[in-house]
Amino acid sequence: MLPVDNHVHTVWSYDGSGTATMARCCEQAVAVGLPAVAFTEHLEFTDGDDGDQVAGFTTDARWWGRIKPLDVTGYLADIAECRERFPSLRILSGIEAGESHLFAASASRVVHGNDFDRVLGSLHAVPYEGKLIAADALFGLMPDDEAMRYYFTELIRLIEGSDLFQVLAHLDFPRRYWPKGAHLFAEAPLEEEYRAVLRALAKTGRVLEINTKTPLASVDMVRWWREEGGTAVSFGSDAHWPQRVGDRFKLAIDVVEQAGFRPGKDPFDFWRA
Ligand SMILES: [Zn+2]
Ligand SMILES: [Zn+2]
Numbered sequence: 001m002l003p004v005d006n007h008v009h010t011v012w013s014y015d016g017s018g019t020a021t022m023a024r025c026c027e028q029a030v031a032v033g034l035p036a037v038a039f040t041e042h043l044e045f046t047d048g049d050d051g052d053q054v055a056g057f058t059t060d061a062r063w064w065g066r067i068k069p070l071d072v073t074g075y076l077a078d079i080a081e082c083r084e085r086f087p088s089l090r091i092l093s094g095i096e097a098g099e100s101h102l103f104a105a106s107a108s109r110v111v112h113g114n115d116f117d118r119v120l121g122s123l124h125a126v127p128y129e130g131k132l133i134a135a136d137a138l139f140g141l142m143p144d145d146e147a148m149r150y151y152f153t154e155l156i157r158l159i160e161g162s163d164l165f166q167v168l169a170h171l172d173f174p175r176r177y178w179p180k181g182a183h184l185f186a187e188a189p190l191e192e193e194y195r196a197v198l199r200a201l202a203k204t205g206r207v208l209e210i211n212t213k214t215p216l217a218s219v220d221m222v223r224w225w226r227e228e229g230g231t232a233v234s235f236g237s238d239a240h241w242p243q244r245v246g247d248r249f250k251l252a253i254d255v256v257e258q259a260g261f262r263p264g265k266d267p268f269d270f271w272r273a
Pocket of ligand 2: 007
């Protein structure tokens with residue numbers, strides 16, 4: 001049995017494809033044989049509120065200009081409708097909270113004001129010289145490996161500074177934009193930096209996501225997670241259009257199994273060491 005796809009976006013996300021209706025994603029999940037799917041729409045903010053650390057930052061239009069606030073009410077109504085329409089599929093509600101250490105007050109209001117089944121934590125943007133900039137913009141500002149180190153340093157701040165999320169999504173997000181080509185990115189030279197992130201996450205007892213949109217994690221990296229005390233992994237396609245729901249899960253299962261993780265007794269649970 002395939003694991004749950006714990007990371008799917010639909011039209012409710014600001015960057016979801018127009019064809020990515022929740023119903024079409026459910027149809028795809030059923031077609032590929034997933035037992036369950038979690039709709040984890042982006043929770044990002046265009047402005048800092050009282051109590052948000054980001055309040056003093058200036059805005060970078062390239063990043064902030066794209067974001068739209070999440071319509072939680074409409075999203076939850078769609079979830080309820082799909083649960084009626086697809087009774088054989090377990091449909092989990094969720095959110096992908098971006099930079100929740102910088103938007104602690106704003107993000108907390110949404111997360112604690114609702115009862116989401118899954119809360120993912122992400123770092124898509126990083127503070128740089130008083131601005132919040134898209135993480136991939138770091139590559140233009142410093143050597144490539146330094147950009148990854150800069151990202152990992154901020155990621156530890158997110159892990160240690162926010163307990164709002166349960167699963168850390170795409171821990172090495174900027175590798176997707178590795179200037180020489182995403183397929184050429186190597187984890188090994190950054191082993192110490194990876195381990196520092198994984199150690200911080202394991203200390204808080206949370207879950208590492210194996211993201212199948214990003215070039216796939218190596219067996220070595222998932223082993224580092226175990227060695228640093230990690231006990232659970234979550235599978236996430238990070239699909240933004242229906243055809244990608246559950247994408248590359250067989251490959252990801254191979255990696256995760258070789259690193260020593262197995263399905264839990266409950267098929268809807270995370271995989272465990
Ligand atoms: Zn993301
Ligand atoms: Zn995502």
